[in-house]
């Protein structure tokens with residue numbers, strides 16, 4: 368069973384889904400995408416898609432910003448996603464990439480009077496950051512795009528040039544990931560992750576007004592911390608040096624899960640090990656995303672109605 372895509376309103380093997388080189392989104396970054404995880408549960412032989420509805424609600428908002436007409440409701444998008452995953456037949460963790468884009472094969476930078484299209488692909492994703500050992504970060508010399516430049520609330524492809532500049536700079540300097548400040552000098556987020564820190568037992572994370580992407584994992588962590596650990600999260604602007612002095616710092620994201628940050632700008636965070644709160648949140652989070660915690664099953668959509676016959680991986 369080859370991996371499948373939903374492309375031009377039909378399901379087809381991923382290898383057959385191609386776009387033309389004049390496609391508007393390729394030239395101008397005029398697309399809106401999502402990253403959704405399917406998490407494999409071995410005991411139940413089931414793939415659970417995590418908070419798929421919330422991802423598509425964010426995509427609908429992004430499409431309004433980019434004037435992209437999404438021809439499907441959130442519920443329809445969820446159903447299409449389940450079908451693509453089911454057809455692909457993976458029995459391991461998967462990463463789902465839906466994209467709504469300006470599909471017109473037309474030169475000319477604008478958002479209006481252009482055709483749109485939508486696709487979904489399913490893939491596996493190699494480990495993104497080291498969630499077990501933790502990562503070393505630097506403060507990026509690149510600043511996070513401002514809402515007055517490209518709306519940070521949308522997961523817009525063009526924004527990711529900003530992320531790519533920061534990530535490559537960090538890697539070339541020998542760090543695992545970058546932390547971007549916004550234009551005011553406040554901490555915004557990682558190149559593809561939100562950021563949290565623990566200070567005197569409280570969780571702190573930058574607010575939406577600091578040009579973060581409102582992460583689904585960010586919201587998950589805030590709910591788990593409140594409901595399961597009795598820890599409230601304070602959303603407030605954070606200065607660079609506040610991170611240096613935090614007891615624990617971690618990233619959250621669909622790709623990054625919960626990734627402990629052990630060092631920033633050559634300064635160890637806390638005692639340099641993975642912190643207690645981070646560890647506890649990781650434990651809870653993995654239980655929840657794999658459909659192993661009955662209290663949060665409403666976040667998990669099973670992909671298989673019956674056992675898929677062919678196995679990948």
Ligand code: PMP
Pocket residue numbers: 402522530556557558559560561579580581582583584585619620621622
């Ligand atoms: N910020 C950016 C820039 C991202 O690309 C992502 C990944 N989607 C996140 C934060 C985390 O968002 P989420 O938890 O919804 O994956």
